[in-house]
Amino acid sequence: MKSYQSEQLRNVCFVGHGGTGKTSLAEALLYDAGVIDRFGRVDDGTAAMDYDPEEVKRKISVSAAIAACEWNDSKINVIDAPGYFDFVGEVKAALRVVESGVIVLDAVGGVEVGAELVWKYAAENNLARLLFVNKMDRENANFAAVLAKAREVFGTGVAPIQLPIGSQETFKGIVDLVKMKAYVYSTNQSGKYEEAAVPADLMAQAEEYREMLIEAAAEGDDDLMMKYLEGEPLTDEEIVLGLRKGTAAKKVFPLLCGSAQKNIGAAQLLDAIVSYVPAPVEIDPIAGTNPATKEAVTVKPETDGPFCGLVFKTMADPYVGKLTLFRVFAGKLKSDSGFYNSGKEKSERVGQLFFLRGKHQDPVSEIQAGDIAAVAKLQETSTNDTICDKESPVVIEPIQFPSPTLRLAVLPRSKGDEDKLGTGLARLAEEDPTFTVGKDTTTGQLIASGMGELHIEVITSRLHKKFGVEVNLETPKVPYKETIRAAVKVEGKHKKQSGGRGQFGHIWVEFEPLYDGQDFEFVDKIFGGSVPRQYIPAVEKGLREVKDEGVLAGYPVVNFRATLYDGSFHPVDSSEMAFKIAASLAFKKGMEQAKPALLEPIMQVEVIVPDVYMGDIIGDLNKKRGRILGMEPQGGTQLVKAQVPLAEMFKYATDLRSMTQGRGTFTMDFDRYEEVPGNIAENVIEQAKKDREAEDK
Numbered sequence: 001m002k003s004y005q006s007e008q009l010r011n012v013c014f015v016g017h018g019g020t021g022k023t024s025l026a027e028a029l030l031y032d033a034g035v036i037d038r039f040g041r042v043d044d045g046t047a048a049m050d051y052d053p054e055e056v057k058r059k060i061s062v063s064a065a066i067a068a069c070e071w072n073d074s075k076i077n078v079i080d081a082p083g084y085f086d087f088v089g090e091v092k093a094a095l096r097v098v099e100s101g102v103i104v105l106d107a108v109g110g111v112e113v114g115a116e117l118v119w120k121y122a123a124e125n126n127l128a129r130l131l132f133v134n135k136m137d138r139e140n141a142n143f144a145a146v147l148a149k150a151r152e153v154f155g156t157g158v159a160p161i162q163l164p165i166g167s168q169e170t171f172k173g174i175v176d177l178v179k180m181k182a183y184v185y186s187t188n189q190s191g192k193y194e195e196a197a198v199p200a201d202l203m204a205q206a207e208e209y210r211e212m213l214i215e216a217a218a219e220g221d222d223d224l225m226m227k228y229l230e231g232e233p234l235t236d237e238e239i240v241l242g243l244r245k246g247t248a249a250k251k252v253f254p255l256l257c258g259s260a261q262k263n264i265g266a267a268q269l270l271d272a273i274v275s276y277v278p279a280p281v282e283i284d285p286i287a288g289t290n291p292a293t294k295e296a297v298t299v300k301p302e303t304d305g306p307f308c309g310l311v312f313k314t315m316a317d318p319y320v321g322k323l324t325l326f327r328v329f330a331g332k333l334k335s336d337s338g339f340y341n342s343g344k345e346k347s348e349r350v351g352q353l354f355f356l357r358g359k360h361q362d363p364v365s366e367i368q369a370g371d372i373a374a375v376a377k378l379q380e381t382s383t384n385d386t387i388c389d390k391e392s393p394v395v396i397e398p399i400q401f402p403s404p405t406l407r408l409a410v411l412p413r414s415k416g417d418e419d420k421l422g423t424g425l426a427r428l429a430e431e432d433p434t435f436t437v438g439k440d441t442t443t444g445q446l447i448a449s450g451m452g453e454l455h456i457e458v459i460t461s462r463l464h465k466k467f468g469v470e471v472n473l474e475t476p477k478v479p480y481k482e483t484i485r486a487a488v489k490v491e492g493k494h495k496k497q498s499g500g501r502g503q504f505g506h507i508w509v510e511f512e513p514l515y516d517g518q519d520f521e522f523v524d525k526i527f528g529g530s531v532p533r534q535y536i537p538a539v540e541k542g543l544r545e546v547k548d549e550g551v552l553a554g555y556p557v558v559n560f561r562a563t564l565y566d567g568s569f570h571p572v573d574s575s576e577m578a579f580k581i582a583a584s585l586a587f588k589k590g591m592e593q594a595k596p597a598l599l600e601p602i603m604q605v606e607v608i609v610p611d612v613y614m615g616d617i618i619g620d621l622n623k624k625r626g627r628i629l630g631m632e633p634q635g636g637t638q639l640v641k642a643q644v645p646l647a648e649m650f651k652y653a654t655d656l657r658s659m660t661q662g663r664g665t666f667t668m669d670f671d672r673y674e675e676v677p678g679n680i681a682e683n684v685i686e687q688a689k690k691d692r693e694a695e696d697k
Contacts, residue, residue: 011327015122065358086455099280133257165199172185176268283301309333309386316427316466335351425448531567532574542587608665629641
């Protein structure tokens, strides 16, 4: 691939609802541009962009893949992002490093929820947008209905620049509404077509849509708007100029159509990407911060000047190890050089740089502003790190990844795999910022957190393939705790004096509830030496060791004070161990008498949903023993704030997606512990008893 200047580059991300044919469309573009010589199919597992074993097996994209192609003296970096909600982190990362997005719509399904979400994400990143109505050859395909819905949902800036010739089984080409020419395609996936006159039966509709297009083009430029309002016709060149300016200004969103499977319309989409979407040098400067002074700085998208880039993806390559993907926002980076990681304050050596083409790597000597590349075997650098020149340090705004919403306990199927399991999951978490893993100190379980069941299934499948560890996934145990509700005074006495040196420890302890948020407080009120000073630390240590196992269900005991106020000792038989055992006996006796209670974690939950789903959401949270704290309107959506027991929230990610067709989102943070209602506490205690009996067998 020859060298391209920044103004010749185009970075575009294909996004949309799952199943709309984004990967097949990317495949068609690569084929028409001559990057691949065989038209792969997702269903056959031969697509260049779906090369991960999980993608081949499931026939869906689970990670963002990148490939570059050359077209009309330009280089286009195409990123194919997943469409399923579980992999939204990949979508957000990809949209952060491009200037434009192609929102792929299904000619039958139209504007589905996934399209609405990615439109919002693209707007948040201030991206130019094209729309492509795919699968025009499908039964019940309806271009006019999809266009009308797109203009209703996304605004009147959506402007058709093409019209399909035929529909469903008769679909055979497209009308270019700018040039008013028809392109009739062959039916063999070759992408070859012939120019023709606009069919007579489509002329009226073509002129109607062209008027819509001219109006949108005029919106993009003040001079053109004046000419349009004065009734003067716009030339084809002026229409292209208006569309380009309007698209760059995010006022106009050209809409195209075709069939990726039949390779109809891909060549015209390549033309539109080159003609209408902005080059990297045409975007606004990137906001950043000087890490030393904390002052705001801007990074201009220029080749001349200090180097600056952002790492947006890290992946484990089976042949070269860790592969780091990054976008250059300014300056240049050469192979066999180095850079400075401004966030971690570390310098890194760089080996060979690559352009990626699916799973293939093409070596390159230099990367310049606006381009996207990869490098292998970096030691310090990971996703979301800013890389730059040490003399001009900057930290640019990181990608805002969503927090994981589903938690599952991970258990190895083989007893000896615990170490490999922890190492493998930690490595996979490095690759995916929306996946986290950690041990729950209360339950002892290893907890994997992700964006949904499919997401965690894919992670564990990779764990098996890469690290040889098979696991089971379970609903996590709730990290209950225990406390007391009454004050009691109890005796703890450990006496063993039957020949030889014996053991003797004797104490009196008062246990009482604490309401100030402290987990445990030990108070020494011994006077007159009834318990020698050297044994008092042993009493405290004994209580601290046993308080992690309460008398109700074996959960840690919190929010109580233990006051040592009396006791006795034996000059020969007393020891630290004897007083530790006495403390343990006093604890068990005291907990049973002090009205023990079971506590459960209460979560602060915030749910954002469209207005239409409000009733369902509030009803469901009430069923989950939730306490609604308030609602705030947010322009067509509602923010519902509630407090809900964690025990009811483990499957909420799936429930919410089902109730809102994927339109709802939520966050959840720990708030406090609260007493469990009596009937539920009985079930928890009974289950804990059964679990202990099963372990003892």
